[in-house]
Amino acid sequence: MKVEIYSRAQHCPHCVRAKEIMKNLNMDFKEHMAGRDLTVDELKKEVLRRSGVNVDTVPVIFIDDKLIGGRDDFENWVDQNEILLSGDDLIFDMDL
DSSP: OOEEEEEESSOOHHHHHHHHHHHHTTOOOEEEEETTTBOHHHHHHHHHHHHSOOOOSSOEEEETTEEEESHHHHHHHHHHTTOEEETTEEEOOOOO
16 A cells, blocks of 8 residues: 655644554555655645646645645545554455
8 A cells, every 4th residue: 555645844733643543554655745855836736647636735735646625624534444563463344
């Protein structure tokens, strides 16, 4: 599973919480941080290019190149996919 989070360098409690959830679930993720890896304008353009959605807030989370959304959307995604921990592996019960 490929997990990516777009965040910002300045304190962002929603970004911190989303990353805490990912770490608690042993999810490997790649972070793209505005102010460190790219500018805010670059972040917005990249998310628009990838998803067709204009964003004004962070975090922005993609899983397997699909836009999940922000922290609340990610928490809902976690709940809907009934993530269970099994050692270091994640097991997903996903309805398609």
